[in-house]
Amino acid sequence: MSKITRREFMAATGMLAGGLALSSLGVPLGAVQAYAGELSKAERVKMAQTFISTCDFCSVSCGLLISSDAKTKKVINIEGDPEHPINEGALCAKGASIFQESTNNPDRLKKVLYRAPYSTKWETKTWDWALDTIAKRIKAVRDKDFMTTNAKGQVVNRLESIAHIGSSKMDNEECWLVSAMLRSLGLVNIDHQARV
Amino acid sequence: MSAALTPDQAASQVDQALDRLQTRTPALAQVVSAFRGLLRVQAEIKAGLPALDRPLPAPGDAGRGPGRPLAGVADFLAVEDLDLPQHLSQALGRILPELERGFPALAPVAEAIRSALTAGTLALAATLDALLGGDRARLEALAAQAGVDAPGLEFALLQAAKPFLERRAQALAGRLAKGEHGGNCPLCGSLPELSYIQGTAGQRWLRCSLCATHWRSSRTACPVCGNEEQAKMGFFFVEGQENQRVDHCSVCGKYLVGLDLRGQDQDPVWATAGLGMIHLDLLAQQKGFSPAAALPWNRLV
Numbered sequence: 001m002s003k004i005t006r007r008e009f010m011a012a013t014g015m016l017a018g019g020l021a022l023s024s025l026g027v028p029l030g031a032v033q034a035y036a037g038e039l040s041k042a043e044r045v046k047m048a049q050t051f052i053s054t055c056d057f058c059s060v061s062c063g064l065l066i067s068s069d070a071k072t073k074k075v076i077n078i079e080g081d082p083e084h085p086i087n088e089g090a091l092c093a094k095g096a097s098i099f100q101e102s103t104n105n106p107d108r109l110k111k112v113l114y115r116a117p118y119s120t121k122w123e124t125k126t127w128d129w130a131l132d133t134i135a136k137r138i139k140a141v142r143d144k145d146f147m148t149t150n151a152k153g154q155v156v157n158r159l160e161s162i163a164h165i166g167s168s169k170m171d172n173e174e175c176w177l178v179s180a181m182l183r184s185l186g187l188v189n190i191d192h193q194a195r196v
Numbered sequence: 197m198s199a200a201l202t203p204d205q206a207a208s209q210v211d212q213a214l215d216r217l218q219t220r221t222p223a224l225a226q227v228v229s230a231f232r233g234l235l236r237v238q239a240e241i242k243a244g245l246p247a248l249d250r251p252l253p254a255p256g257d258a259g260r261g262p263g264r265p266l267a268g269v270a271d272f273l274a275v276e277d278l279d280l281p282q283h284l285s286q287a288l289g290r291i292l293p294e295l296e297r298g299f300p301a302l303a304p305v306a307e308a309i310r311s312a313l314t315a316g317t318l319a320l321a322a323t324l325d326a327l328l329g330g331d332r333a334r335l336e337a338l339a340a341q342a343g344v345d346a347p348g349l350e351f352a353l354l355q356a357a358k359p360f361l362e363r364r365a366q367a368l369a370g371r372l373a374k375g376e377h378g379g380n381c382p383l384c385g386s387l388p389e390l391s392y393i394q395g396t397a398g399q400r401w402l403r404c405s406l407c408a409t410h411w412r413s414s415r416t417a418c419p420v421c422g423n424e425e426q427a428k429m430g431f432f433f434v435e436g437q438e439n440q441r442v443d444h445c446s447v448c449g450k451y452l453v454g455l456d457l458r459g460q461d462q463d464p465v466w467a468t469a470g471l472g473m474i475h476l477d478l479l480a481q482q483k484g485f486s487p488a489a490a491l492p493w494n495r496l497v
Contacts (some may be wrong), residue, residue, distance in 0.1 A: 020351055021495040026300035027230040029478075029496065035223030036478045044435040045479055051426050052416055065398075065415065070430060082399045083376075083414055089397025 048076060055095045058168045062087035062095055075102040094168060138162065138185070146186055163189035206243035207236045213465035217472040227474060231493065233294030234355060235467050241287050242359035246277045249367040265385035266372060269328045272364050272384070272407075273321065280360070284320040285313055287356040295352060305348030312342035323349065324357050355492070358406075365407035376412045379419030379488075383409045387489040388419055390470050391443065391454035398458065403466060405489035420488050421448035432479070440473055442480045451485040453477060470494070 023029055039045050047070035055062040063084025067077040078099040082089035091098075101108065112130045113122040125133075145161040164182050166175060175192070182190055201209065214235070218228045273280060292306040312318035319338055326334040327350055339346035365383055372382050380387060381404035388402035393415070400415045417424045423445050431454075433441040439460075444451040453473040455464065464472075471493050480487075481497040 020347055020492075022227075022493060023496070025230075025302060027298070028226045031223045031226055032475055032478060032496075035221070036475045036482070039434055039475070040479065040482075045432055046435055047430060047432045049426065049430045050416070067431075079398055081415070082397045083416060089395075089399065 046076075047071065052081060055091065055098060056169065056171065057092075057094045057098065059172045060086060062091055064091075064095075064098070074104060075099065076104075078102070142185055157186055158188050159186035160188065162187055164191070166190070166192040168193045201243050203240040203243040206239035209465055210235050210239045210467055213468040214471075217468060221472065221475065224472065224474065227493065228471065230298035231471055233297050234291065234492075235471075237290050237294050238355065238359050239467060241290065242363050245283075245359065245363040247367055248275050248277060248360075248364045250274065250276045265381060266383050267365075267368050269325060271368065272328070272361060273325060275364065278360075280324075281319075281321045283360060284324065284353070284356055287359065288313065288320075288352065291356045292352065295355065302348060302352065305345050305352060308344040309342075309349065309352055312344055318342035318344065320353070323353060327353060351492070361406060362408040365404070365409045369409050372409075372411070376414065379413060379417070379422065381407060381409050382411050383407055388413075388452060389489055389491055390473070391419070391452050392457050393454070394457040396458075400454075402452075403469075405491060408466065418443075418445035418448060418450070419452060420450040421445060423447040432476075432483075434476070440476060442473075442476045442485075444480060444483070444485045449485055450488045451480040452488045453480075 048067050049070055050065050050067045053064045053066045055064050063081030063086060065077075065079050065081045066075060068075050080087050080089040080091040080095070087095075099105075112125045112127055114125045114130065114133075115122050141161055142159055146157075146159050148155060148157055150156045162185070164178070164187055166178060170178065179190065211232070214228050214232055218225050288309060292309060295302045296306050309318065319341075323335060323338045323342075326332075326338060335350065336346045339349045342349070361384075369383055379402070381402075384404060384407045386404050386406035389405035391400055391402050391413070393400050398415070400413055401410050402413045402419060403410050413419055414424075416426065418429060423429065425447070428446045429444065430446075431441050431443045439456045441454050441456065442451050443454055453470060453476050455469060455473075457463065470491060474493050474496065477487065477494045478496050487494045
């Protein structure tokens, strides 16, 4: 053993089978080949890809690994990225449920649903109707309740009868835009769901 | 861990794992039957080995450093509590009958090795050293001197030495730095035989094809070439068997079988885990990929 010099094991990689194919060793492979063929024929072999992405729920921006079916392009799995320095694979309840927002969710909303005050039923509406109605109602409330001064006569220019709860779906830039719009209407009751 | 098992318990554990594997995928029955004896005996030999915990030479030796494997050939083979040539001879004595039973084409090789051992013409430690060091010319010369077919000798000797290498790796693995390593074994430098995802964070771990060391590696990089471009990598799985998968890379053309152990109560019996996925090996090779590391059961096409 004295002549042995320190070498790395890299060279052994690839030699573990001694260069011998299993079939050449006398092992019958017919059943395995037939099984693999059946799996392919039945289209049970699903090709997929994983992409690195970022959770869009909040500005923490946790890392995600999003896998999609290579054929249908549909998302088949979303999980935290274990190598991401912020979340190290973990996700909050909202991030962990992000898969439910994908097109695989049969309950995902695809149309505007409206429930009138005191109604127990949802009605399908168009986007035009929804946006016009929201604008009209906001304007009506603002016209009615906008306060230029408070009880002491101090200038306040505010609207207390409308509140806004922001969505943790919004990113920082969207939050700024919405906040600016709400301030322009005079809203002071502004909160954010991510804080809840 | 198998080190805590008696030889009988280790063999029984392998047997039970192979039974489960065969029940789960009956198409693998013939392959399982071919490997059963070999894997059983390897488990027995490994469980019967002493600690092999002679420390490595002091840090600073050539061969070690950032990004380099911790141990070299000399580190693995320099053991104080085992007569290595004698051990290899005894291990071959137990392995050869199983090779003859499971792999009929190896019968002439097994007979030639027996004759060489009897005649004293097979230098086992030197042959293993040449094999591990990748010194093919020396290996072929030693095989010719012993009158044994070189590829057959490689196969048989590696199978006989594998329990020793794995046991020795267990003794050395405590010196590995914690954390993430690349695609090559941080202990011996070999490529992985399989990957597995485990824990709530979904970390990927790799198992060495040579010394069976386990190490943490990136989920998003190819373990063979280090490619991180996701569009050039992919994976596939069989519908209904989502806990098994094959990751592949179009940059290097290699693939690696893997397990998702999340939600599993216990680890698999590692010695049999790769064998249970040879239908995935076959599918990957039919798609034009080659295995990250060649194993006795994954040279299929």
